[in-house]
Amino acid sequence: MKPIVFNGKFLTVAPTGVHRVAEELIHAFERLVISRRSAIELSDVAVVAPTSAQRKPSFSMIRVIKRGFASGLPREYPWEQINLPWIARNALLVNLCNMGPVFHFDSLTMIHDAQVYLTPASYSLGFKLWYRLIQPLLGRTSRGILTVSEYSKEQLVRYGVAPAEKITVIHNGCDHVLANAPAHGFVAASGLDEERYVLALSSTQSHKNIRVLFQAFADQRLAHLTLVLFGSASKSTFESLGFEVPPNVRFVGRIDDAELAALMIHALAFACPSTTEGFGLPPLEAMILGCPAIIAPCGALPEVCGDAALQADPHTPHEWVEKIMSLAADPKLRAHMRESGRHQAALFTWDTAARKLAHLLGLNVVDRPGDAGPTDMQSR
Template identity: 25%
Template sequence: MRVGIIADRLDRPLTGIGNYVQNILHEFSQMSTNIAFNTIRYKKSEEFDNINEIILANPFEGLMKKSYYPWHLYMQLSLRMKPVDLDVLHCPESASIFTQIPDTKKIITVYDTTPVLFPETFTKGTLLRYKILFSKSISSSDMVISISNSTKQDLIRYFHVPEDKITVIHLAADDCYQVLPHSAIQIFRDRYKLDYPFILYVGTLEPRKNLSTVIKAFYQLKKEGLKHKLVIAGGKGWKYNTIFQLVSDLNLEKDVCFTGYVPKNDLPALYNAADVFVYPSLYEGFGLPPLEAMACGCPVITSNTSSLPEVVGDAGIMINPHDYEKLAEAIDSVLSGVELKKQLSKMGQARAAEFSWKRCAKETCKVYNDLI
């Protein structure tokens, strides 16, 4: 059986979807199976053993810094006009390939349905593309991989996808996320000048991540004498100006550190250096940052909504994401409770170990085989 995985996400800076593609391809390259794997992309890399590359010309390379959609449209046209010999086409980006390929079964991976649930947190352009592409991508697919049961239920409820068309396959934290020795953490602290105790948030700066609740909870704790600072690590997404404005309005500029995008190689040390990780997101299709933090032994406080209870289980503290006072109480309980902090750290590591990319890859291969 020949399977093609659209892997153009590896040809640009890695984000969540790119991380997913990279990890399953790495596991595929190590597997002994009846499947011949092929990546579809626009740059040759020979990155993975035992995986072939189908390279499509990219006439839009000069536009890629502004938009990737012209390339996706061109890729679909190329696959239809000059069909490649594939039994299965796997599209890891759910709102991109909306056409069917002749004589080829199609699978898409769906991460969340955020634009449906929280349209106010997106730009008009993003919403328009989503409305046009997402439903078409689902209807033209033979199978849908959902990264959580929460997302599966959303697909059934809002898009009326038949339940037997959806397979839930969980993601995992990468192996690099682990408890590090004190010396490695200190080197990181020195390089980033983090010579103070801190509360940590990691993620894109956008409305859905609910950073206003984090900042308000932090402000309340500062009024009560908290010595910690707040570190917000992540690149700017959209509609982020209100975040900086709130910090300014509350006179927290000296106590809130915005690091910007932190390279993946530095994230394990960042999680290790933090005293507590907060993630009161309004909605997540899976929620990798809490899982990464738990793998690093950092106590986690997150939302009691969407997929987050499914991921964190009883290894973290759950709060209503709209209640900043409850978040402040939870943070205080961790920072002031030595035994609670140790307990959450130990339980978090055990919980994170239940998820693995090897299992994710094996379950994905089973979907390929079952479909054929």
């Protein structure tokens, strides 16, 4: 069995959603190999990162190796294309963050979505050109392409990134949020009342479609509620781009996992009005914590949320007003959405994702007598 190398370029930057997926999937893979018999030892598995990598993930046994002459932005890109294929020349290389070296042919590359084609206005010109150049090459040179939803698979085929027979879907997990001890005091400290606010991600990317939430919360019917936005984009950021921000919008900035968990648990709803998503992890994270979700029926959101989330048209503010008002006015509906949301989100675990990855890597992972399977583990 060949050694396995994970591309650790993601350790050079502050974590985003894609980087969170990489780290959680590697953690789950490590747990799987430790707890089950397999054809590989963890001494044969490593994460290889540029020497500039600052983040230190808490892997138990998988080594993090920093190596290569190129480090630091923007030199991490030549590191990935020149250093990494040489370092991993005798290994099976796994790239989990949309990119990888085109001249390492024994590799699996996870491409999360086709957003650079679907919503080009969300990205800089250089970013779009680079992705549109490299990703189709990876589609041809990689042993296989991974993606995170059937929707993303369809779009990658549509735009010629890779043929369908070469693409495998591995859904994200969302159960990592259950490991966080919520910082319940953060809600009151932020001046918020339980179930009197709607939570959403603060992003100026066009496909995140925050404008429709601003328009909804400008409606007097929602004047008694607050829209809480978490993330890097501030009120001044939106206003500089021509957005009109209603007075009942609160920006809490970048927050940690414990604070986010508390906000989700005590929110009236989590709103995701995106016009396209390759997966849609934040609504599922909210749902597994018992927060009702309202989504736009776009991209992979209906695929992963199923019937367990309310839906509103992404371009019709009054539909968002009506869905929010229905939750605020009906305790039975809130209770139903909490329960159905938890049930749906529990289907998406990192254990399941790791098992699928292990199978693709050629590992025959066998349960030991007495080991809990994914369903048993989820129910604890």
